[in-house]
Amino acid sequence: MTDASSQDGRQALPELTAPDYVVLGMVRLGARSGYEIKQRVERSIRFFWTISQVQIYPSLGRLEQAGLITGADDPQGRRPRRAYAITGTGEAALRQWLHQAEPIPFELRDTGLVRLFFADALPPGEARELLTVIKQRSQDKLAALRAIESSADAARDKGDIYPLLTLQMGIGFHQAIIDVCQDFERKLREPYRV
Amino acid sequence: MTDASSQDGRQALPELTAPDYVVLGMVRLGARSGYEIKQRVERSIRFFWTISQVQIYPSLGRLEQAGLITGADDPQGRRPRRAYAITGTGEAALRQWLHQAEPIPFELRDTGLVRLFFADALPPGEARELLTVIKQRSQDKLAALRAIESSADAARDKGDIYPLLTLQMGIGFHQAIIDVCQDFERKLREPYRV
DNA sequence: TTCTCCATGTAAGTAGTTACATGATTGG
């Protein structure tokens, strides 16, 4: 879909991957170094995306080569650091990625829910323990999400409203899991039903 | 954590992975062939797990070698088929996997939400289109989940209650996403706020 | 006969991870 023809003197884009666009988007939002990108990911999109430190630096290299960001050495004292900023081309490439219409798959991959699904293989007491663990996990996630609400609010005040939206989705859906767990626990306690 | 000491004459288990346990669990629930396992995964845990056809057969091989399932040739006419059943050892191994206490990470990985997070880079109209796409996607998932409610009900009637629970979680959390989207769309239509 | 479903397989590739390694700066 991305036409990689070389209209200018730069390298043709080598089919950027989703993690590349995450890095690009974070640079756009003001993350300057690879280290800072990692931090921002942890503080914002962590509940629906992760990126390992290892893949950030090669990604920055590709983006710079493609002219989507510019990098400049910017040491802090004697500690080396490379500071990046997005270019006009980069802004356009990001918009193009965001805008493309192709269907967006939703693929969750969670061993916790898998284990819960198979919980009938356990004695009832142990199955309920597992249920508690799953509920607790979402409660923890919920707390973590509430803790970053302030940064999403700050982003909104700067004109970026969508980080707050995705945060609210995270809150909403972990709350939904907790609700289902509690509802189920109640039903288990009073088994007057069929 | 899994102690792979060989107490009997069989192969020591070569550290089974999560997909292996998914296959094992599906055999326990009555899936006989690799083909049927794939089908069952699609009809039950699909919203929080996928497995590709390719990885099922090697997995069945490992499980059989480890003595967790037994396989027998069971052709349908001249079409070959291998039918599997779980063993006592397999039941125990599954229970052990389900029961272990170690923290269960929750790692979602969804480009859709990532794109929504960065949507402020788009002109407002296009950002709202993206929001609509995300909402629609959850509505579709919701419909798909409601369509498999009958099999979860059937499982419950056979004594397996947890498939219904995880299904309700899927329903709950896609509903939560839809709710947040609609709430946000309302706010965008009437921007009387700060 | 043709289409859909049943049933299994191989080969090649990429995306991503964990583990390890290094060293400077800042704050207590």
Place this chain on the structure above:
DNA sequence: CCAATCATGTAACTACTTACATGGAGAA
């Protein structure tokens, strides 16, 4: 001076995917 944080990198691995391939069975 010690711990936490800042900042980047390398090497080895494993999990998983896509694409391709084959062919029988049953229904229209």
